[in-house]
Amino acid sequence: MTTPVIHLSGIxxxxxxxAIPVFIMHKTxxxxxxxxxWSFLRMSVQLALAGLFLTVLFEYNNxxxxxxxxxxxxxxxxxxxxxxxxxxxxxLYLPTFAAFVIAVTLSLIYFEILVLQxxxxxxxxxxxxxxxxxxxxxxxxxxxxxxxxxNDIRRNENRYISALSFGAQRTEALLxxxxxxxxxxxxxxxxxxxVMGIVFLPGMMTGQLLAGLSPMTAISYQIVxxxxxxxxxxxxxxxxxxxxxxxxxxxxGMLKKDIFLKK
Amino acid sequence: xxxxxxxxxxxxxxFDETTIIEHFSLPVNKGEKVILRGPxxxxxxxxxxMAQGYARPDTGTxxxxxxxxxxETAWKIRQETAYISQDTDIGEGIVRDLIAGVFTYASxxxxxxxxxxNKYLALFSLDEATLDKDFRTLSGGEKQRIVIIxxxxxxxxxxxxxxxxxxxDGRMKxxxxxxxxxxxxxxxxxxxxxxxxxxxxxxxxxxxxN
Numbered sequence: 001m002t003t004p005v006i007h008l009s010g011i012x013x014x015x016x017x018x019a020i021p022v023f024i025m026h027k028t029x030x031x032x033x034x035x036x037x038w039s040f041l042r043m044s045v046q047l048a049l050a051g052l053f054l055t056v057l058f059e060y061n062n063x064x065x066x067x068x069x070x071x072x073x074x075x076x077x078x079x080x081x082x083x084x085x086x087x088x089x090x091x092l093y094l095p096t097f098a099a100f101v102i103a104v105t106l107s108l109i110y111f112e113i114l115v116l117q118x119x120x121x122x123x124x125x126x127x128x129x130x131x132x133x134x135x136x137x138x139x140x141x142x143x144x145x146x147x148x149x150x151n152d153i154r155r156n157e158n159r160y161i162s163a164l165s166f167g168a169q170r171t172e173a174l175l176x177x178x179x180x181x182x183x184x185x186x187x188x189x190x191x192x193x194x195v196m197g198i199v200f201l202p203g204m205m206t207g208q209l210l211a212g213l214s215p216m217t218a219i220s221y222q223i224v225x226x227x228x229x230x231x232x233x234x235x236x237x238x239x240x241x242x243x244x245x246x247x248x249x250x251x252x253g254m255l256k257k258d259i260f261l262k263k
Numbered sequence: 264x265x266x267x268x269x270x271x272x273x274x275x276x277x278f279d280e281t282t283i284i285e286h287f288s289l290p291v292n293k294g295e296k297v298i299l300r301g302p303x304x305x306x307x308x309x310x311x312x313m314a315q316g317y318a319r320p321d322t323g324t325x326x327x328x329x330x331x332x333x334x335e336t337a338w339k340i341r342q343e344t345a346y347i348s349q350d351t352d353i354g355e356g357i358v359r360d361l362i363a364g365v366f367t368y369a370s371x372x373x374x375x376x377x378x379x380x381n382k383y384l385a386l387f388s389l390d391e392a393t394l395d396k397d398f399r400t401l402s403g404g405e406k407q408r409i410v411i412i413x414x415x416x417x418x419x420x421x422x423x424x425x426x427x428x429x430x431x432d433g434r435m436k437x438x439x440x441x442x443x444x445x446x447x448x449x450x451x452x453x454x455x456x457x458x459x460x461x462x463x464x465x466x467x468x469x470x471x472x473n
Contacts, residue, residue: 161317162353165346166413167370169338176354251334252316 003210015040057124066124070131074100077139081240085147086261095243096146103236104134107228115224133204133225134232137189141233142240145185149241150248152177153255170245170253178241185237189230196226266293267329268421268450269314274323276306284310284471287323296444296465297452305471307454308349311423314452315346342370344421345414349429349454351406358401358409359394365413376416383412386442388435403430411439420446424453428460 006014018040025033057065078097082089108131112121120126153160153174163173196202197219201209204225208218248259269291276284284306291297299307312318313325316337324331327340354361366376384391387408398406407430414422422443428436440459443451453460461467 156352158348158350158352159354161312161346161348162410163365163368164317164341165315165348166365166368167342167417168365168368169370172368252319252337254317 003212054124054128057128061124063122066122066127069128070104073132073135074104077135081139081143081146084143085150087147087150088259088261091247091259092146092244095247096142096240099142099236099239099243100135100138102239103138103232104131106235107134107232111224111228115228129204130225134229137229138233138236141185141189142236144188145181145237146240146244148184149177149181150255150259152180154260157255164253170249173253174245178238181241182234182237185233186230189226189233193226193230196222267291268293268295268327269452270326270329271310271313271320272324272326274310274313274320274325276309276318277321278306278309287470289468291450291452293450294448295450298460298465298467299452299454299470300456300467301470307470308425310470311346311425311452311454312348314423315341315344317346343419344423345417345419346423347410347414347425347427349426351403351410351430353398353406353410353413355399356397357394358396358398361398362394362409362413362416365417371417374416374418379416380412383415387412387438404432404435407431408435408439420448421450422452424451424455426454426456428455428457 018036021036022033024030025036057069074097078093078100079089081100082092082096108121108127111130112119116126121130156177159176160173163176164170202222205218205222208221209215248256250256267290269289271287271289274284274287275282283304287310289297299310301307309318313320313332314327316332316334326332327336330336332340354364356364362376362380365371366374381391384393389405389408389412393401393405393409398409401409407427411427424443428439431439436457436459440455440457440462443449443453444460444462444465
């Protein structure tokens with residue numbers, strides 16, 4: 001059983017479907033036409049480049065190149081997770097980067113040795129998508145958590161100060177804010193996990209089914225990955241908060257004002 | 264010989280490029296009851312925050328037991344003194360758990376707070392049932408009394424109190440003020456507009472407003 005290739009004409013007809021939303025937007029004066037067309041063009045170019053790049057990466061299958069690509073992904077993920085918040089990139093970039101490196105590297109090693117067992121992660125075609133999924137998912141959680149953590153302290157400064165004045169060490173006073181942050185980071189994944197397989201088939205599973213893998217193999221990949229993603233996100237969020245907190249507070253335990261971007 | 268607890272030396276506070284306090288100096292000795300009085304926005308609360316290192320003077324120094332307050336001493340001061348801010352939002356959850364939480368901190372673990380809790384509830388006319396309510400559903404006056412009780416349970420003897428009777432009724436204002444002012448060896452710096460604090464033995468210090 002081989003997966004049918006999508007011909008150029010097929011891609012053309014797929015794009016033709018966009019005429020429907022464009023037509024409806026036009027008739028209803030919904031000003032989203034430009035954005036729609038532009039977004040899909042951009043996506044196509046990005047994916048075409050990714051396709052080319054992955055072809056090369058898979059062709060060479062060179063460990064050095066793989067690790068290099070992994071570094072690029074982590075760099076971008078850390079950059080995005082700080083940029084998306086109203087936080088100062090220059091100050092918080094390094095600790096966030098370190099959190100991603102540590103969390104993803106440890107997860108990959110564990111996954112390779114104990115989950116996949118017979119290895120395979122040194123192969124570009126396993127490493128890149130799996131590392132990508134770990135990163136992509138912990139990225140979202142980290143963005144939510146770190147941003148919420150600092151905003152929660154800023155918004156509820158009195159609670160934090162009260163805890164300190166009641167004799168709490170910095171860590172003890174920060175714990176309630178950490179709980180709030182971690183909870184918000186993990187909640188969406190839990191919601192996702194609960195309906196998985198019923199409401200939707202995850203992208204990776206769909207891909208494997210299309211590639212001709214048996215459904216049982218596809219679901220076992222999905223299960224082990226979801227669990228790994230969940231714990232990677234937890235580790236990443238925890239590390240990102242611990243590591244950024246070293247530079248976000250002054251010696252008096254007060255939040256430095258310059259970690260936030262000016263309003 | 265008087266034992267110096269807190270000393271403000273030539274302290275200035277600049278807020279949004281406006282100097283709101285200039286050359287404020289005040290030594291406070293052990294056992295003294297100091298009441299800071301002044302219009303709102305005059306910087307009284309900031310002065311009080313400086314005593315535990317939550318704010319720092321733009322010029323001048325604040326010292327605690329003759330040591331200028333720096334990052335290291337600030338943590339020690341927070342263990343030895345009590346600060347109550349005028350904002351009663353100290354957390355969420357059931358009151359009993361909130362109080363218990365404070366006594367899970369490493370520095371408070373050895374304090375047997377449970378035995379004194381009921382005594383203080385009675386003293387400040389709070390029902391024991393209050394403990395089982397959600398802190399956020401309490402009235403302003405009830406919250407204020409819970410915060411006061413927590414700081415008393417910590418068994419400290421130096422108090423920085425920011426408008427802690429503002430939301431209480433007349434009789435309770437008197438009760439709380441009396442309690443803090445009557446302990447001879449307690450050192451108290453309080454901000455208040457309530458008459459209950461202004462009485463013989465209190466040292467009234469005007470702040471700002473000229």
